[in-house]
Amino acid sequence: xxxxxxxxxxxxxxxxxxxxxxxxxxxxxxxxxxxxxxxxxxxxxxxxxxxxxxxxxxxxxxxxxxxxxxxxxxxxxxxxxxxxxxxxxxxxxxxxxxxxxxxxxxxxxxxxxxxxxxxxxxxxxxxxxxxxxxxxxxxxxxxxxxxxxxxxxxxxxxxxxxxxxxxxxxxxxxxxxxxxxxxxxxxxxxxxxxxxxxxxxxxxxxxxxxxxxxxxxxxxxxxxxxxxxxxxxxxxxxxxxxxxxxxxxxxxxxxxxxxxxxxxxxxxxxxxxxxxxxxxxxxxxxxxxxxxxxxxxxxxxxxxxxxxxxxxxxxxxxxxxxxxxxxxxxxxxxxxxxxxxxxxxxxxxxxxxxxxxxxxxxxxxxxxxxxxxxxxxxxxxxxxxxxxxxxxxxxxxxxxxxxxxxxxxxxxxxxxxxxxxxxxxxxxxxxxxxxxxxxxxxxxxxxxxxxxxxxxxxxxxxxxxxxxxxxxxxxxxxxxxxxxxxxxxxxxxxxxxxxxxxxxxxxxxxxxxxxxxxxxxxxxxxxxxxxxxxxxxxxxxxxxxxxxxxxxxxxxxxxxxxxxxxxxxxxxxxxxxx
Ligand code: PNW
Numbered sequence: 374x375x376x377x378x379x380x381x382x383x384x385x386x387x388x389x390x391x392x393x394x395x396x397x398x399x400x401x402x403x404x405x406x407x408x409x410x411x412x413x414x415x416x417x418x419x420x421x422x423x424x425x426x427x428x429x430x431x432x433x434x435x436x437x438x439x440x441x442x443x444x445x446x447x448x449x450x451x452x453x454x455x456x457x458x459x460x461x462x463x464x465x466x467x468x469x470x471x472x473x474x475x476x477x478x479x480x481x482x483x484x485x486x487x488x489x490x491x492x493x494x495x496x497x498x499x500x501x502x503x504x505x506x507x508x509x510x511x512x513x514x515x516x517x518x519x520x521x522x523x524x525x526x527x528x529x530x531x532x533x534x535x536x537x538x539x540x541x542x543x544x545x546x547x548x549x550x551x552x553x554x555x556x557x558x559x560x561x562x563x564x565x566x567x568x569x570x571x572x573x574x575x576x577x578x579x580x581x582x583x584x585x586x587x588x589x590x591x592x593x594x595x596x597x598x599x600x601x602x603x604x605x606x607x608x609x610x611x612x613x614x615x616x617x618x619x620x621x622x623x624x625x626x627x628x629x630x631x632x633x634x635x636x637x638x639x640x641x642x643x644x645x646x647x648x649x650x651x652x653x654x655x656x657x658x659x660x661x662x663x664x665x666x667x668x669x670x671x672x673x674x675x676x677x678x679x680x681x682x683x684x685x686x687x688x689x690x691x692x693x694x695x696x697x698x699x700x701x702x703x704x705x706x707x708x709x710x711x712x713x714x715x716x717x718x719x720x721x722x723x724x725x726x727x728x729x730x731x732x733x734x735x736x737x738x739x740x741x742x743x744x745x746x747x748x749x750x751x752x753x754x755x756x757x758x759x760x761x762x763x764x765x766x767x768x769x770x771x772x773x774x775x776x777x778x779x780x781x782x783x784x785x786x787x788x789x790x791x792x793x794x795x796x797x798x799x800x801x802x803x804x805x806x807x808x809x810x811x812x813x814x815x816x817x818x819x820x821x822x823x824x825x826x827x828x829x830x831x832x833x834x835x836x837x838x839x840x841x842x843x844x845x846x847x848x849x850x851x852x853x854x855x856x857x858x859x860x861x862x863x864x865x866x867x868x869x870x871x872x873x874x875x876x877x878x879x880x881x882x883x884x885x886x887x888x889x890x891x892x893x894x895x896x897x898x899x900x901x902x903x904x905x906x907x908x909x910x911x912x913x914x915x916x917x918x919x920x921x922x923x924x925x926x927x928x929x930x931x932x933x934x935x936x937x938x939x940x941x942x943x944x945x946x947x948x949x950x951x
Pocket of ligand 1: 495774904920
């Protein structure tokens with residue numbers, strides 16, 4: 374108990390009384406400036422251990438009774454009996470129902486990969502185990518009042534950190550061929566840069582090895598939103614130029630360690646979404662002078678530079694790896710045939726997919742409408758930067774859940790682009806999920822907690838054609854997340870009603886049929902990943918929104934296949950060439 378130093382600091386904007394335990398070996402220097410009532414500015418450097426970071430910024434965390442790695446038990450065959458049919462689907466085995474005829478002009482080629490996805494903070498739990506440092510999400514869930522509507526955290530989540538062997542065994546038993554997960558950067562580098570935590574690397578080694586042992590192909594995402602807290606507090610995270618080098622250093626550690634065992638890599642997950650988290654809630658993180666509306670785009674700029682560096686590092690380690698960023702969005706349906714709505718649709722592509730896809734797939738630079746806005750506060754990419762960004766996605770990895778109708782703002786586009794206080798500025802397009810008479814939704818709604826999400830699978834073929842024609846990905850298109858929140862699922866309390874999820878089941882079936890249609894028309898789709906492996910922490914909605922194809926009893930951590938899991942796998946059993 375060595376309290377060597379007691380001082381009052383402003384760290385990340387919060388005044389804190391700091392007691393520092395000088396005996397903990399692994400530390401980082403955090404500088405803090407303290408402005409007194411006069412104009413003098415005092416700066417101090419203190420060494421903080423990982424435990425200090427937790428104590429200062431997060432506080433106590435919950436733990437679960439299972440807190441060592443669990444060996445899997447055999448998956449009972451009774452849990453692999455398919456559910457009653459939704460609409461007479463041709464489950465090949467087990468189910469005594471009339472067979473629906475198969476469409477012989479559709480097929481998934483033999484090398485098409487299908488699997489499920491999850492992300493570290495949403496599923497792992499064990500947040501303080503084996504040297505993990507805090508990420509911004511530990512602060513958002515623990516400290517920021519009402520950031521998570523249900524006041525829940527990822528402290529335990531699905532306890533995947535200890536139960537991954539069972540999780541992988543279950544996927545294999547169901548016939549799922551691919552498991553896509555993300556790494557926790559602050560496990561591997563608790564301070565975001567510098568010191569490397571070997572225990573974390575060993576853990577992920579074993580997750581990957583367990584996949585390979587079970588014949589499940591692992592795919593890895595480097596960054597799924599859980600930024601090491603120290604990077605946010607030191608230089609504003611993705612708002613700071615330094616992030617590109619720190620991300621590249623992290624990527625290098627990871628590629629050097631795992632590149633021989635993992636072929637498919639994703640650098641960042643959905644920058645449109647995580648850059649949209651900026652500005653972060655005030656008073657919990659380092660203050661920034663960047664105006665709020667500009668912050669997402671400063672983040673995006675640094676993401677492109679960071680991604681490009683990581684891509685080239687991967688290729689220098691092994692040039693045959695598949696490396697891509699993962700983006701998200703939906704098909705943009707022009708609401709009326711007016712030229713204003715056509716222009717709005719183009720703006721929507723430019724400010725969403727085009728923001729990251731044009732630089733990486735087309736010319737190393739932003740779409741022109743976006744650039745007009747960005748050039749008012751961001752430097753243009755240099756020729757060298759453009760060259761290094763262009764061509765850095767081997768596949769078009771898209772998280773494509775739904776679609777929207779797009780139209781011009783009521784005020785017209787020009788009245789918006791010329792007025793920075795317009796509510797739709799700077800994008801200056803509007804969206805709706807309702808048909809022209811504002812009566813019917815585009816398709817069945819997901820849970821009311823995900824108002825952005827309706828089943829809109831009819832639009833998937835048009836969307837796939839658009840992606841292929843516009844960005845021409847060399848390695849084809851992968852739908853790296855798709856799924857739906859079954860409406861009101863969290864209100865269902867008995868297992869029998871939880872496990873039959875008809876909206877999700879029909880979503881997967883119809884979505885995969887839509888992909889089959891597009892493929893029969895010549896679109897090169899190479900794989901799909903269902904979101905998600907099981908119910909998990911749905912970020913600021915906590916556990917109240919469910920996307921899993923498995924249910925998890927949060928008291929016991931037992932897992933159960935839902936009907937949609939069978940529907941998903943069945944489509945490949947029926948349509949994939951053997
Ligand atoms: C993705 N949208 O987020 C994330 O990658 C997952 O972590 C998340 O759990 C999952 O989708 C379900 O939400 C998205 O508004 C969030 O279009 C929002 C949108 C799309 C994806």
